[in-house]
Amino acid sequence: MLRSCTAGLRSLWALRGRREGAARLSADLQPARRLFSTEKAVHKDWALPNPSWSKDLKLLFDQFMKKCEDGSWERLPSCKHTCTYKSEDFKTYFLDPQLVEGEGLSQAQLFTRGFEDGLGFEYVIFNNNDEKRTVCLFQGGPYLQGIPGFLHGGAIATMIDVAFGSCAAISGGAVMTANLNINFKRPVPLCSVVVIHSQLDKLEGRKLFVSCNVRSVDEKTLYSEATGLFIKLDPKKSST
Numbered sequence: 001m002l003r004s005c006t007a008g009l010r011s012l013w014a015l016r017g018r019r020e021g022a023a024r025l026s027a028d029l030q031p032a033r034r035l036f037s038t039e040k041a042v043h044k045d046w047a048l049p050n051p052s053w054s055k056d057l058k059l060l061f062d063q064f065m066k067k068c069e070d071g072s073w074e075r076l077p078s079c080k081h082t083c084t085y086k087s088e089d090f091k092t093y094f095l096d097p098q099l100v101e102g103e104g105l106s107q108a109q110l111f112t113r114g115f116e117d118g119l120g121f122e123y124v125i126f127n128n129n130d131e132k133r134t135v136c137l138f139q140g141g142p143y144l145q146g147i148p149g150f151l152h153g154g155a156i157a158t159m160i161d162v163a164f165g166s167c168a169a170i171s172g173g174a175v176m177t178a179n180l181n182i183n184f185k186r187p188v189p190l191c192s193v194v195v196i197h198s199q200l201d202k203l204e205g206r207k208l209f210v211s212c213n214v215r216s217v218d219e220k221t222l223y224s225e226a227t228g229l230f231i232k233l234d235p236k237k238s239s240t
């Protein structure tokens with residue numbers, strides 16, 4: 001395992017070197033890195049394959065893209081600068097308008113998208129709105145190491161939180177994490193791909209109860225199980 005991880009790291013560093021030219025993305029990948037615009041800015045969609053994605057991740061991505069064709073599943077785009085996930089709701093209800101308008105948020109970016117390709121969180125989330133569940137395909141890079149050769153538990157918790165957030169948002173819209181419970185059953189090898197299956201178990205007023213499991217690509221290894229409580233934000237309340 002360690003040998004394959006070392007090989008993975010070596011190829012990541014080689015990749016990094018190759019990318020230090022003027023063209024950051026290779027020409028053939030530029031169409032895949034779709035750009036889409038909002039009123040204010042142009043944002044890159046990070047939930048698409050890049051050269052650091054392993055064969056496993058690309059294969060699973062293709063399988064889920066196929067499932068999207070009949071509309072039962074949808075791939076969630078992902079921006080560094082929170083152009084998705086109804087960020088306007090959060091701004092309206094929870095942020096000081098001066099902070100929003102001023103320089104305060106100009107440096108802000110999504111924690112999980114703050115790493116160079118392949119070094120941190122590589123992931124894509126697919127939603128099944130009818131079944132109120134999500135699948136998150138996640139490859140944790142070398143900067144997420146905890147004990148040598150394995151992912152940091154905090155990185156796994158982060159990814160579970162993000163996957164849960166997307167799952168809860170299907171029914172709740174703008175939600176926040178109130179509680180997370182994680183059982184870490186097996187360590188996750190660095191640079192491997194895991195699949196996080198999340199589902200909404202119960203909706204009770206503003207409370208959304210979710211659960212998930214984190215498994216290897218072949219589903220033989222159960223790495224973690226978790227439950228979470230998300231609260232639908234109340235526009236009449238302020239968190240500050």
Ligand SMILES: CCCCCCCCCC(=O)SCCNC(=O)CCNC(=O)[C@H](O)C(C)(C)COP(=O)(O)OP(=O)(O)OC[C@H]1O[C@@H](n2cnc3c(N)ncnc32)[C@H](O)[C@@H]1OP(=O)(O)O
Binds near residue numbers: 110162
């Ligand atoms: C593109 C981006 C995609 C990224 C996805 C990212 C996902 C990441 C999401 C996060 O990490 S959010 C950051 C971490 N979370 C926080 O910082 C939340 C901090 N907590 C709060 O702001 C408030 O506690 C919260 C908004 C969650 C709830 O406050 P409210 O005032 O709106 O609700 P309230 O306290 O009235 O509680 C509503 C109900 O939930 C229950 N509740 C709240 N917190 C609970 C808790 N921790 N455990 C159990 N029950 C809880 C509470 O008892 C009550 O139950 P009942 O309706 O039955 O009376």
